[in-house]
Amino acid sequence: MSGNERGTIKSRHVATRNDFFVISTKPISMLRNYAKIAVRNIWKHRLFSIINVFGLASGLMICLLAIAHIKGAFDYDNFHPKRNQIYRVLTDVTTKENDRTAFASSPLPLAATLKTYSFVENTARVVRTYGEVSANTKKMNFLTFAVDPSFYQLFGYRIVAGNAATRPGTAMVSQKTAEKLFGRKNPIGQVLDQDGIGHSIITGVLANVESRSHLRFEILISVSEDIMARFDADKDWNEFSTGYTYALLKPGTAAAQLEHVLPELSRTAKTNLRGDGIKDYSFRAQPLSGISPSTEELMNGTYEPQTSGLSAEMGVGLVTLLMAAFNYINLTLARSMSRAREIGIRKTSGALRWQLVGQFMAESVLLSLLALALAFVMLEMVRPMQFVQQWLIAGVAWDWKLWSVFIAFSILVGLLAGLVPARVLSGFQPAEVLRSRTGLKIIRGISFRKALIVAQFSISLIAMVALVTMMRQQHYMATADYGFQSKNVINIPLNGVPFERLANEIDKLAGVEHVSGIVQPFGHHGPTMQVKSGQNDSNPVVAFQFDVAPDFVKTLGLSLVAGKELLNTAGTANLVIVNEEAVRKLNLGDSRSAVGKSVWLQDSTEVQIAGVVKDFRFTSFVWEIKPLILRPQISGVRYLQAAVASGTNANVEASIKGIWAKLSPYEPFEGQWYDDFLYEHHSHADDLHFMALLLGISFSIACLGLLGMVTYNTQTRVKEVGIRKVLGAKIAQIIWLLSRDFVKLLAIAAAIALPLGYVAGYAFLASFAYHVSIGFETLGLCFGLLLFLGSLIITTRTFKVASGNPVDALANE
Template identity: 60%
Template sequence: MLTNYIKIALRNLWKHKLFSFINVFGLASGLTVCMLAIAHIKGAFDYDAFHQSRERTYRIISDVVSLTNDKAPFATTPKPLGATLKQQYGFIDEASYVVRSYDEFLGNHKRLSTMGFAVDPGFFRIFSFPLAQGRPATEPNTVVLTQAMARKFFGTANPIGQTLQHQELGNFTVTGVLAELPTKSHLVFDLLFSATSYGVKNRAAVSEWQQYHTGYTYVMLKPGTPAEALDIVLPSVVSRATRGLRFADIKGYSFRTQQLSRLSPARGEMMYGTYEPQVPGLLAEFGIGLITLLLAAFNYVNLTLARSLSRAREVGIRKVSGAVRWQLLGQFMAESVVLSLLALSLAFLMLELVKPMAFVQQWLIGGVRWDWTIWAIFALFSIVAGLLAGIVPARVLSGFEPAQVLRSHSGLRIIRGLSLRKSLIVVQFVVSLVAMIGLLTMVRQMDYMATGDYGFRRERMLNVPINDVPAPRLMNELNRLSGIERVSATSELFGSHGNYQTIKRTRTGQNTSPAFVWSVSEQFVPNMGLTLVAGQNMAAAVADTTGRQVLINEEAVKAFRLGTSRDAVGQVLWLNDSTDVQVVGVVKDFRFTTFAIAVKPLLLHNVPSQFRYVTLSVAAGAEEKVMAEVKQVWKRLRPFDPFEGQWYDDFLEARHTHADDADFMGLLIGLAFSIGCLGLLGMVTYTTQTRVKEIGVRKVMGAEVSQLVWLLSRDFVKLLVIAAAIALPLGYLSGYAFLFSFAYHVSIGFETLGLCVGVLLLLGSLTIGLRTYRAALANPVMSLRSE
């Protein structure tokens, strides 16, 4: 019987090729998105699977109770916790304390910003990060690099034995290079370096039980030790360690454990968390895949029900011949499963096409183990999807009675005469249009951040990273070139994240405010086109000790309550409780970081040792000439280092335009619109086929082609208008939900909503118009000759 069902299914699919193509392509598109989400979910459960002792390794986290009795989970703990547990409890096999660090290292004449972890020797005994060469960084002042970071510093040269320099921590010897990880890890880093020197630098920050947010504690239990043994002792450890301590901003904290094998996916968000995927995010991704698949399922339901009259006669004949309802259900469900398996084959091909996309590799399938289990999940999921898509048509078709069939009643009418088929078309285009409005809003916001007015000069500005070249030497060389208007130096580029520090109004006072701190040369203000509203520019500095003259912006004047801009000139502020600086001028507010936050307090001082970039303002028309000459200067100073200069406009565009994300989102929306348009094409095609004799009669009676086209298409155009009316407010809300996180953002007006609706009506009208126009041109003799 099953073989017979499959044969009938294949014959029906081959007989109705257009409808079969629409259904197969639609289901394949939905399955592709779902497979990407399933692969990401599977990869989330595979995090840290390569560690040999993951089942007996635990991360200890802190539940912090605020002054208002609110409890917040922190992924971090005080530094002494791990050592205390190992010393006092024999069932602890190993303990490690890990501190995340964002630092600049200099190596091979290259100064690079890195994200790393300061680790102790126990780290390499707990975790099994594989080494491609060398040995772990268990000795003082040693470091291991990832392969990507090793290439950035040393190219193809052997990094083992090379030296990385840190301004405060000293020199580090490279002892190893990590291999590519078999799966992803919740710890993401560029390098791992010995914590000995780092502990000296941060002694006050990481050696106190009051500091619960400085690093991560991992413990490995001895084989056979239950996790409850660790859970039992943690409350007593907290009680003894915090007895007599006073916390300024919290009431206290407690500890609990997370097994490393269950760390990912994370059930909830934690403060100072690591990089394991969150369950809500995974569910959202899977939801997007299900929505895409649902749109395709709508097509299947729609087209199957549209052909219900012809299939109803088949059902009537089978029932008269003695078939019972469950047999008919089996036949229709078999057709649906065969269709889903064909769609699965196409989905595999589509998956191979999207796999190389940067967004897909970075955020979805990077590090996923493609073993037999994931392919089995894909196959099972497609079969289930086919069964679910076919259940509604199967129940409807198998429920027809022969008498109803003879009277051509299908019983498919629902609320107020609006058919189920038309409802599904509306839903398809509503979802597609809402997604399109959201994507266009996102793209416009990214373009606004890349091209908007920041308040500083960005045209014809060239930024050159100086690495370890002395800034004064490079600036002197560049000043000699013609076509360069000014040369200045800075610690960071405007438009980046910036360096956030706490500034005090007085050394011992409590009037503090966080502020962004930039180190710039005295030519930076005129070079960047900044406006002084009070005071004067900083004097030239030849050493860091002369950098106590500072400029602040108007927002800093308000934050520190310095009165007016004129009143602020001459007043003193304190950096790091140890350095007093004098305000010599106030600059007009401008946007110097991301558009996500409003203008914050800014402090500019002249500290040459912190300079990382040289910025050149170039005369109009001299861009190519200056670029070529700057490259020659760089080649002379650093013959073996690549030139990495970049125009400010290009930097801001690369910083804020996430083309890979937009491309992937565009692909999803394109699939959604394709599914909707193909479903609409199928409906229009079937409708025109059923009305072919009516068209012939009307043409014989003198109807024009344009009248026939409008007659055939007006009901479908109404559906598009209804979809647009429903989607516009929903799309507006979804767009503003995205823009809500930006302090400065675009508006959602006619340019967004009108364009999206125009695309919807254009695609829908082309789909409807071309098919109905072709039907209206048909020769009436061909359709009426048998009458």
């Protein structure tokens, strides 16, 4: 065979092996070849592939949660059969300073006026009501609304028992409310009573409304026109913040017809406009399908999610995903030398640049699809978390549309993550590869890959400082000294059991030191009212008022600085105990001189100050100490509180449960120790667990990226290490040689992140009147953990290379 023939055969053989790059232009064949090569490269570099798949899966999982929540936001109120015909009327208010504010509410007389138009089929009003609800010998607070009987003709909330309350004087309750009030009893036909509303007969039970609706409620009371009119006594269109107005248009009616009449109604309504600082107001219609997600901040808004919050959630997911993409870019470019030789050979064989880009993009998309599968597994693991269930995926329909979005999103992520390495690596020229000119620089010698590592650890460290700050603040609120006794005190919701009867039984128990009661336990919020130092005082003070039982001061260990404790109910109807802040705000002088003076409560009741207690923190830590009024009024007590001797908790609790079983055999015992109540109420454990998960994912991605970089760096310097060891270098010197660049990167990340994390932490703490400080205990802990993890990764990988046999390292030289 001649030399020319051998050359021809050889060239044909090369063309055949590389027909993927040169000959084949059929899409199916080309994609098949892309997939084969991608699988081989992924399998060949398994460590880097695992790092990339885990990182992308973590970011995808968070993005999938955000996407599911966003999808759920668009599903709000889709279950109403007439949703396309329903519109809510908004009110735009302009002040005399020309500041515009949008209200989700509107004047109550608007509904009757709209009903006179021929294109309006019906209207309904929804008004928030306040006050305790009495039923089945119980008095409890619920989320209650007064509605027109026509409400059920507009909306389609699911009824699980009974019938819709379509007559005045009837009511609907949610399943949870029915259980709280009536236990296992049938709620249909039972009577509710709320102050200002009167008696209402329950005609049906609604499915619990926790998500997928902008309206959330526990009780709906259908009221007459007379009762609805009480919420707007003026009836002259000046009160636009009381309730919500909904209009049901007749089938086939365009929304433009409603929009056309609203300006006319607003012009008529504002002819007698009066209001402090109000210059003008107008109405506009909002379709029910457009309420969620809300694109604007509305006063008196309902429960629809805001686009700003959804954007923030998606932003967290994208930042996490971006860190994973950094890893992919980083590790791919780190292997640029070996891939560059591959590219040089393929280009010499005739491959076009777009074909090389396609190969790298195929690898990236395949990794992203593998990551999607892992992300689904991770999603199933976090789905049971209460935070995820309550705030992210509650009520979301996981249908084929959502999964199509997931798949499309993961493919898009793969394409975007592979774009930079594909363009960079496919642009190498064979001549440059032979001269090793593959360095990728940004500015002043800082490599792109190092910048990505700094960015990853900076983001993780900022998140860590912010999260540790939040955790410390939550723990502080859950365990801090509020100024009253919370240890060895038990709170017992009365749930209809007479206070005196239960108190008498508990007071007889061994170990019980004091028994009292309160309308609502300290440590969160409470009822407020206006208090005046004089009957004609024009500057009332807003104070918190708690109805309490006798012996309250001793039960909670409060410090009485002046006056006396109220030990019984005789002659105490017009006596109150106040705190020092109330004395200051009411200008009553010092504590001693305030005793015996009169103040006037919001309902014009004159009461006399019997005692003054030392200031303590009885509300949320968001506020500074506020004025406090303790009024002895057993009729308002909803919780019994018992202080017990140390070491007797278990015995006393068991005895109280026995007493409760006799007095209320059909109601569960819900007593809770006060310190446990404060801890559960303020620790927000579910929220912190989810945020800790995000932080763990963030740090895992960053650490895996560092692991991949260190591994590749040590692998490429094996022969250099062997030569240095032959020349006498010690293991510690070699470890430092291989590690110092990465340690510098961690130090740079800390220098960037710690100040930013400090600012982020204080931005969170700014909303609290009482909060922890951000000092060395926070910044030092976060930096120490960063340095420990980074050093552990760096040292373990470099020690393996540094302690190796130089003969093995130089064997192939």
